[in-house]
Amino acid sequence: MPETEVLRERSEMDPQYQWDLTPMYRDDAAWEQELAALESRLEQLTAFAGTLRDAAAIRAYLDAATDFGRTLSNLYCYASLRRSEDTRAEAGQRTYARITAHYVQAMAAISFAEPEILALPEETLRSIVQDPQMAEHRFTLENLLRQKPHTLSAPEEKLLATFGEALGAPAEVADNLQDADLVFDPAQNAAGETMEVTGSNYIMLQMSPDRTLRRSAFASFYKGYRQHINTFAAAYAGAVKAATAEASVRRYDSSRAMSMAGENIPPQVYDSLIEAVHRHMPAMYRYVALRKKILGLDELHYYDVYAPLVSEVKVRYTYEQAQQMVLDAVAPLGEDYVRMVRRAFAERWIDVYPNKGKSGGAYSSGTYDSNPYILTNFTGTLDSVSTIAHEMGHSLHTWLSNHHQPPQYADYTLFVAEVASTVNENLLIEQLLQKKQEPAMRLYLLNQYLENFKGTVYRQTMFAEFEREAHAMAERGEALNPAALNALYRRLVQEYFGPELVLDEEVQYEWARIPHFYRPFYVYKYATGYSTAVALSEAILREGEPAVRRYKEFLSMGGSAYPLDELRHAGVDLTTPAPVDAALQKFERILDDAERTLARL
Template sequence: MNPKFKWKLESIFPSDEAWEDEYKKVQELIAQIQTYQGRLNESPQILAECMKTYEQLGLAMERVYVYARMRRDEDNTNTKYQAMTDRAASLSIRVSSALSFLVPEILSMPDERLDSYIADEQLKPYRFYLNEIKRQKEHVLSAQEERIIAQAGELAQAPQTIFGMINNADMTFPAIKDEDGEEVQLTHGRYIQFMESPDRRVRQEAFKAMYDTYGKQKNTIAATLNASVKKDVFYARIRKYPSALAASLDNDNIPVEVYTNLIQAVRDNLPAMHRYVSLRKKLLGVEELHMYDLYVPMVKEVKMQISYDQALELVQKGLAPLGEDYASVLKEAFTSGWIDVYENEGKTSGAYSWGAYGTHPFVLMNYQNNVNNLFTLAHEMGHALHSYYSDKNQRYLDAQYKIFVAEVASTLNESLLMDYMLKNTDDPRQKMYLLNHYLEQFRGTVYRQTMFAEFEKLIHEKVEAGEALTPETLCSLYYDLNIDYYGPDMVVDEDIKMEWARIPHFYNEFYVYQYATGFSAATALSQQILNEGAPAVERYLTFLSSGGSDYPIELLRKAGVDMASPQPVVEALQVFARLLDEMEELAKEIESTK
């Protein structure tokens, strides 16, 4: 592989030996932080010293874990980096256990003393962190109980780990015949390729083979998901929350209404989704639209080949409205070893942005020359530059932005790139193809993720009510939601009732709704940037630079959107409806020229 297409992890550690040195440093810092146990109420100075050590420990541990894991991601068959990753994961559990005294001991102080500590100048850098601890006081247990919970961390990961092994290691899919009649093994990676195939037989065979395979494991996977949900409910109850949903959202100080408002706003706008399904049926020219017809492009004749170099240029042009500073950082990212570009033997699939505080972020890609990968590049660079600006402007403890805002920067980049592409495309078929892509983003990110979010809410409520999550219960709930969301023009195939079994996000409770809220916020902010220019850009760059220094709802409010209201979701779905109007008009124009 040409080195210019590889990331340069040497900017974290110049060598594996340097990683070993940092590993030892973490062990030393574990011993050091424990010397503060039982002493935090002695003086603000002692607490400030402890907090400084806590920062050093967190930062060193982050660097150790990130480097080992990203080295493994380069080649998952490399046993050296498998072992380093395992060692880092075990060390991380030791760190959590060693730190378990910190929060309970801070909260054991009388309120007056804690308030005086927070006001002390020595603790000014940690003020937001300490106030955040105080906010969650009623949900923190004693030091001994917190230590037990920390040590049980590996057990709590069991459902997710077991599902991962079933899903990624043990489950094998049958071969199907591709477009040329050749037998090809179905895999997770090839499934979406098959779903995008213009050959309907291929789509149907892949769809049936995928869900038949999951159907054979339905009892095991239902038991695994049931255990995961029970784990969520257990933690919520032990920490005195009214529900698992409230417990999950409280980490980011998000009102439960944000979650329920999202579901209600999307349900109120299902007629637009049903219109989209109807247009898809018409453009595909099928008598019946099936679930396996959802991913094939509606505009068959257009093939847009976009090389990696072209993608870099298009992303830079598309993101030009974000100003010169953003453009210069983007250029640095493209030329300075931030990105691991192409697929390689043993390399982790998919795409992500990640890194450790104190170095620039990194982006893993498996670039293919198509529109999807162009937008994936823009998406991951959104994450990367969010991290870059946060790290540059915030201390370690305040730099890490919350998951609730994590998808805003990535999706905003996609919105701006799409706006540029649509404005610079004269070919009506290419424009149709791009509109198809954008509408699919809405369908997949707002409608589909909200359907997932509603499913999560329902299954947690059932467990909280003492009901069991049998395979039949899960299949029935999921099937009914598909009928509601896709509407009368969709034949909701029986096979789709097993789709819940292949969604790994369900093992990370109440996570997926943030894709929909993030997409909605990003859509609103991108409209402001395009319409207002400099003032909106300045607000947005301030948002990127704020990291986790305030609550997510407040950060977005300052940027220009109020996610405590359903309005941004409603506005995003109005954009969806307008794009749908445009596509319907283009379809009529193209039809009339035939």
Template sequence: MQNKLPKRDEVAKELTWRLEDIYDDESKWEAELSKVNEIADKMAAFQGKLSESAQTLLDFCKLNEELTLFLDRVYGYAHMREDQDTANSKYQGFHQRALSAYMGSAEKTAFMNPEVLDLSDEQLKDFFEKAPELGRYKVMIDEIRRLKDHMLNSEMEALLASAGEMQGASQKAYGMLSNADLKFPSVKDSKGEEVQLSDGRFVPTQMSKDRELRKNSFETYYAKYAEFKNTWAALYDGEIKGRIFEAKARKYNSAFEAAVDRNNVSPAVCDNLFESIHNNMDKMHRYVSLRKKLLGVDELHMYDVYVAMLPEFDMKVSYEEAKELSLKALAPLGEDYLAVVKESYENRWIDVIENEGKRGGAYSGGVYDVHPYMLLNYNDTLNDVFTLVHEMGHSMHTWYSNKAQTILDANYKIFVAEVASTTNEVLLYHYMKDNAKTKEEKAFIINHFLDSFKGTMFRQTMFEEFERKTCEMAEAGTPLTSEALYNVYLELNKQYFGEDMISDEQIGWEWCRIPHFYYNFYVYQYATSFAAAVAIADRILKEGAPAVEQYKKFLSSGCTQDPVSLLKIAGVDLTTKEPIDAALAVFGEAIDEMEKVVND
């Protein structure tokens, strides 16, 4: 890890994404931004007319598809430009203008859903018969009508749409504070050397074998977050109140019910997850005990969570090596799959390393009629290799859906969004474990898999419990003060990690740094997706071509069915607890295997 972050213009070109594939001249971005407003104005002229004739509805739907394409490019380009350097005022402006255009068009076209809902079943059937081209928009129309009980009249929908940009203010402010404005001091390692701390470097320092560096980094990092505890609490409170406002407006019983219904998923799926996790908490506590034993410490602290359990072994993987590993691990998915992966490497679909002001973490995004993009902050760790294949899974899901579906039908629901990414991770795990050269390397790989289970099945469920508990507190009228949020989080941490873990007081501030708490009940889907991915990867490795074919059909299906039904295509039924319990059984087996390897 470099001691100093490079500036954006100091990063090697081949390690940056080529956003010129979207706009090779930013005057085209300006022109298409104007086009967004023009199309939205044309659509606004249809207000009150969608029931007039099949042709009128078809003409409107065509404009809506065109608007979606332009918005996808305009917004996608702007937010990726800003993310590569969040302190760049020019692209801050681009992002703000694109967001305003998005919200403005939503406001101008807010009448669409109420008017589509006002159509009778007989009238709509007649429209489809008179204008067969409307079939192109059937999935979109059916989805609108599915939410009929929660749609408002045109005037109220327009009001809610206009409030959308305001409701996003908390998330935006959180992003600017955490990515652009929050600066961390340097910390000292055990040799007294200074190491620059940043959001992107926090986890790498926590993975260091230098326990003093881990401790200093942990305490300094969370002390900085705690300095702004009241600001973080106010931002989170604003986020939650926005959700509650919309849920009440749309006549839902709770904000959580509103969030899962948007994805066409039953709350029972999340409840099944909670029940299975709590019934298997002994496995998590067993993992923590194993970690304490292998690290050989008298007390296990929260700054001992990320470091490998095998302190005598290390594994660094360069980006070039990671690319080669990914191609070997993903080979079971076929040559057509690998061809696209290779194209992403050769044609700069990926922004690879951290630079000053760059957004932390990693994600896959992109533009429908161009190709997916991936943002990384690669630091040569084993975790970074898994992050690469994780984001590649997202991108391949997007690529397959975009190739098979229209832009309106390609946008798969969040509930299934983490399945392809995690399937890739499980395939990489099996490949690396099976090809490990020594028992130490094998144990190191199993260590990573165990940590992935801990971080995904357990940690994300803990996050979801925090989000649900605090939202329920707000719905009951309990103020979301920094102290209240701290206490809820610390208590959950103790429950999940068990008695062998010292839940250091600083960990109570971890909620401040989790961006996913601004994603409206997103995180439980990491856990359900992980369970589904374990099952899918197992089928691919055991059954071969038939399972791969079914999996690619799932990848290509976009949002053409509800998410739970889509997963059934790939052989997973999340209406039951069976996939979750089965995945947790695999976790227990991996602990057994780890104990065997290290004791041989």
């Protein structure tokens, strides 16, 4: 979609480029029919209360709960996807609200199970874990037993689950404010023409070679956030307080410890990441200085950090070209992988273009019984192509897990969720670099590669440090008001990007636009995932079949093992700083290449 094209209503757009949700539910009426049957199925589950005393009863409950969870997941996913199509639509908001309420009700109703199982004497419970009847659920029970010290009594768990919808309200407030209510002033380019500014096209405008447009869009965008900064701060403070309160009730040392315990990740992995990135800050300062030099600027501002280093290269791609680029990129992963990507394109797993009211950004979402759907907002840039490759990595990870694991072990953890997506991105950029040797085009591609590192390792680690400090402030009883949050974010931007970057006043409001902050301690996984992906993609291109085999085995493991163990199977050990250090050494080599290429221009 060209920069100047005004967003259209969804109904005005070609359905060929919209996802096909009919394999999930024929229509909304079919969804309603399945929702109507949910209550009686929930009653069957709650009838297990008070009976979970032996292996047979526990096995029966876990089988029934798994089956119920599949249906609930289908209902929730469909409603979420439909809502993303147009967040302004009242019908979609109502449907999503209904299934969210049902989800919370269901979680509250079955919250008796884990406490009831864990209330058994430890010797009895360990015997049940080893019972042959439990073979298909053994890892689930072993993982449950590990969390026994932090599981509350049945009434307490039910009470906490009942508050689930209320505790999720801050995220809903922030989402609705950003996606539906926040309106930005038009931006102006150097020719005096006006451009619409939206959450979907903001980064694209920041990537424009027109500095007047970048500066105007930057001012417009953060003016919108500044006008609502008190609401955003209240919403985020509410989300942080909800997390810290639950951690305290569950007897964790901190909200961070609680978030990481679910995946059995030791806190030192988080701290080691931040320490490693700090060790490699000089490389980022060097990159910022290179940007300033190439762009020929006396001052480098925040609205310059996405500007193309080679403005005369104006590369735009059609969606059809993007499809072929992704297929070429993943060819090293084998014909079976390529075949599945072709199927995703052919069967309309992807919602391609932005439309009015559509959720911004991109994601992959699906269930054990559905296709893994992809939402994107394709604008024809190389970044848009990379986004398709990224989300396709998520979707193929989901597909392979679903088709190699039973439903109780199909869902992989968030810790490994960004690995497959980033492997695809890296394969794309490496494949393009092999083809494009002309200096200007090569520098353009190296810029994209450097931006991937900047955005996924440096920035996400900066976000992780922001989260660590914000939650620690709340746990110390300090106020998370706009002044405190703005000051914290501004300091971190200065530390991560160095003295060459001019910090405009608007920079301090950027934290308010980061939706992942409402999923506590998630963003660090982008950085660890990217570091892992660098190791895996390098191995795939260097070793070929042995590395591809290990990688596909990893993609097929779902949630059948702890994530650190799954990554070790693939050949990466994140309990050491080595993968992060190696990734940032790769960043430095790309930077070297960019400097050599610049000398050839």
